[in-house]
Amino acid sequence: MKAQVTVTLKSGILDPQGKAIEGALKSLGVEGVEGVRQGKIFDLEIADGDRAEVEAKLKEAAEKLLANTVIENYHVKVIG
Amino acid sequence: MNAAVIIFPGINRERDMARTLKLVSGREPAMVWHANTALPARTDIVVLPGGFSYGDYLRCGAIAAREPIMAAVRAFAAKGGLVLGVCNGFQILCEAGLLPGVLMRNARLKFICRDVYLRVERSDTPFTRGYNAGQVICVPTAHGEGNYVADADTVARLEGDGRVVLRYTSPDGTLAPDWNFNGATNAIAGIVNQRGNVLGMMPHPENHVEAALGSTDGRGLFTGLEEHLSQAA
Numbered sequence: 001m002k003a004q005v006t007v008t009l010k011s012g013i014l015d016p017q018g019k020a021i022e023g024a025l026k027s028l029g030v031e032g033v034e035g036v037r038q039g040k041i042f043d044l045e046i047a048d049g050d051r052a053e054v055e056a057k058l059k060e061a062a063e064k065l066l067a068n069t070v071i072e073n074y075h076v077k078v079i080g
Numbered sequence: 081m082n083a084a085v086i087i088f089p090g091i092n093r094e095r096d097m098a099r100t101l102k103l104v105s106g107r108e109p110a111m112v113w114h115a116n117t118a119l120p121a122r123t124d125i126v127v128l129p130g131g132f133s134y135g136d137y138l139r140c141g142a143i144a145a146r147e148p149i150m151a152a153v154r155a156f157a158a159k160g161g162l163v164l165g166v167c168n169g170f171q172i173l174c175e176a177g178l179l180p181g182v183l184m185r186n187a188r189l190k191f192i193c194r195d196v197y198l199r200v201e202r203s204d205t206p207f208t209r210g211y212n213a214g215q216v217i218c219v220p221t222a223h224g225e226g227n228y229v230a231d232a233d234t235v236a237r238l239e240g241d242g243r244v245v246l247r248y249t250s251p252d253g254t255l256a257p258d259w260n261f262n263g264a265t266n267a268i269a270g271i272v273n274q275r276g277n278v279l280g281m282m283p284h285p286e287n288h289v290e291a292a293l294g295s296t297d298g299r300g301l302f303t304g305l306e307e308h309l310s311q312a313a
Contacts, residue, residue: 013229016185016263065146068139068175070182071229 002079003046003058007067008039042066046078054078081309083109084123086153088144091131091168093284100286101127104302114147124309125162126153128169130222130284140183140225141171150176162206162305163278167223170270170280179273179280180238181230183223187263191224195295196261196283198269199249201242205272207279208245210304216253217297219283221261226282228264228271235265246270246281 009015015037022036044061046054058076067074083101085094094111101109109127110120119126133144144150150172157163157178165173173179186192195218200211211217230238238244246269248260260267262282270281285298 014184014187014263016187016189016227020189065138065142068142068182070180070231071184 001046001048001054003044003054004077004079005042005044005058005062005066006039006075006077007042007062007072008075009037010071010073013071039072040066051078081105081107081306082120082122082124083107083127084112084119084125085109085127085129086112086114086149088114088131088133088147088172090133090135091129093130093167093286096284097127097129097166097286100289100298100302103289104299105306112149114144114149117148117152119149119152119156123156123161124312125164125305126156128153128163128165128172129286130167130169133168133172136225139175141168141173141175144168144172145175145177154178157273157278160275160277162309164207164305165278165280166284166286167221167226167282170282171225173278173280178278179271180234181228181271183225183282184227184229185225186223186227186261188261191222192226192261193220193222195219196221196269197249197251197253197259198246198283199253201245201247205245205276205279206305206308207272207301208304209308210300210302214253216249216251217285217288217300218251218295219285219288219298221283223262223282226262226264228268228282230265238268238271239266241274243272243274243276244268244270245272245279246283 018036062074248267285301288295288298
């Protein structure tokens with residue numbers, strides 16, 4: 001089954017890359033952008049199983065490797 | 081000094097480090113492959129050198145930090161063994177949880193490769209005993225992710241315990257935003273763990289150890305370690 005883990009920076013953590021992207025959007029004339037935070041999306045292919053088990057596995061993957069919880073939050077989603 | 085230099089795929093400063101360790105201690109360090117599960121017997125310092133382990137994929141140092149050899153390094157540190165991480169090595173130590181915080185993208189987004197000035201805050205650690213507290217040294221730096229970040233409680237604890245041992249300053253030791261070139265919190269360039277036996281630092285002291293290369297300011301770190309270990313032996 002397919003699943004997705006999204007990793008984003010915690011609020012309050014300075015994101016220089018997001019700031020640079022925000023500046024680039026302004027210079028391209030994309031109006032009204034008031035903030036950009038850059039994150040990561042992981043698309044995973046997981047062996048079929050019980051939804052709760054798969055979610056637990058995804059959380060384990062996020063905690064152990066995909067996110068650095070000092071600075072990042074993560075969100076897991078089983079797509080099916 | 082019986083040093084073990086850990087080799088991860090993608091690092092590139094291991095030879096500079098090995099050369100310096102040999103120069104100062106007279107002994108060839110052991111070069112230890114990342115897939116090993118044990119350190120050589122009688123290792124008395126583990127060194128994680130600089131470079132780009134795993135191409136900086138995911139986050140700098142993230143994958144190396146979870147390699148088999150790191151369990152041995154963690155156990156070695158837990159017993160009080162000395163661990164030095166330079167540049168990518170510092171990033172790996174943070175990712176491994178051996179040091180708090182994380183090294184983020186430089187505030188001005190540029191990879192910065194030049195000599196920088198560091199104020200040595202304490203001389204009573206095994207890593208800094210070759211210097212005087214307050215002494216300013218000039219060593220090269222080369223990184224894109226050296227901007228030290230930790231939550232406010234962690235930073236307060238580091239400062240309160242005197243665990244910030246190296247700070248980016250001007251040549252005369254003054255703190256100023258212009259000299260804190262990567263935007264690190266409190267101009268932090270190097271920290272030790274609570275016990276004081278693990279040091280992580282971004283700049284490269286191993287590259288300023290021979291007069292022929294213009295400066296020997298980095299040498300004190302290694303001669304201090306050699307002195308510490310020969311007294312302990």
